[in-house]
Amino acid sequence: PAIFTAALLNSQPMGFYAPAQLVQDARNHQVDVRAIDVNFSAWDNEIEVGALRLGLRQIGGFHKDWAVAIAAARPFTSLEELARKARLPARALHLLADADALRSLNLDRRAGGWEARRTPSDELPLFAAADARELAQEPEIALPVMPVSEHVAADYQMTRMSLKGHPMEFLRDMFAAEGILTCAQTDAAKHGARVKTAGVVLTRQRPGKGNAIFITIEDETGVTNALLWSRLFERQRRAVMASRLMVIEGEVQRSKEGVVHLMATHITDRSHELERLSHDHDVNVPLSRSDEFAQPVYPRHGHPRDVRILPKSRDFH
Structure with a gap:
């Protein structure tokens, strides 16, 4: 079921089955479906030690060349390292944060969004990027916890499915x-x-x-x-x-x-x-x-x- 589901997801859009239906059917058949994550996801949906790892292609508006760059530059321990090593533009960072794909960096959707906003794009010239990082050093802000219902809504907006509900x-x-x-x-x-x-x-x-x-x-x-x-x-x-x-x-x-x-x-x-x-x-x-x-x-x-x-x-x- 995991291989079949991955193949159907990678072939979207096709037929009358939405990604959420395909993933739910896989889970109903005891397939372990794992979330999109910058340290583990490829462009395509793939099999990972018997589980189905959702791919970066599921993020609306995300580019394949960004996914290839991410896979080649792993692992990452921070969003700034991700931006620098994979040479990602600001839009890619924002999309990853909005898709809640930064959990392995200890950033949930809201914290990731805040960090993406403060992290300069690696496309900036060297000295401009250094100045931007200096300016981005702001006091820590206690962000309110995002309710699960809002997480689910955001998941559907960004990836057309949710593993949270x-x-x-x-x-x-x-x-x-x-x-x-x-x-x-x-x-x-x-x-x-x-x-x-x-x-x-x-x-x-x-x-x-x-x-x-x-x-x-x-x-x-x-x-x-x-x-x-x-x-x-x-x-x-x-x-x-x-x-x-x-x-x-x-x-x-x-x-x-x-x-x-x-x-x-x-x-x-x-x-x-x-x-x-x-x-x-x-x-x-x-x-x-x-x-x-x-x-x-x-x-x-x-x-x-x-x-x-x-x-x-x-x-x-």
């Missing part, structure tokens, strides 16, 4: 209070049961000129496959096509072979709930739209996390 698990109590089932509970429901279930949208498909829309959503327990007839789709087009996080209401249908589909009757767009992933007593990072950060964790122009919290679903047009 699933976005839906942090919203579970709220949805459970509304009587909304998990995907696993929907899959276990009796034939004919009327249910509501919620999840992150993975795919929306309309085969050929068919009169049905097939929707797949995912939460921390699995996936739900829903079918929506075209006549109902036309009445709810906006909610169906715009949702990043969707609530589906419908009737469970179970075939003799045990295949479960949710025959959808009503779709609700709950994408705005994703804002809650970044709300914490100590940290407040508001979102400009339902699924975009409006401000970075630390100030700089053109933050790479000014992107969607969740990767785009695979849709028909």
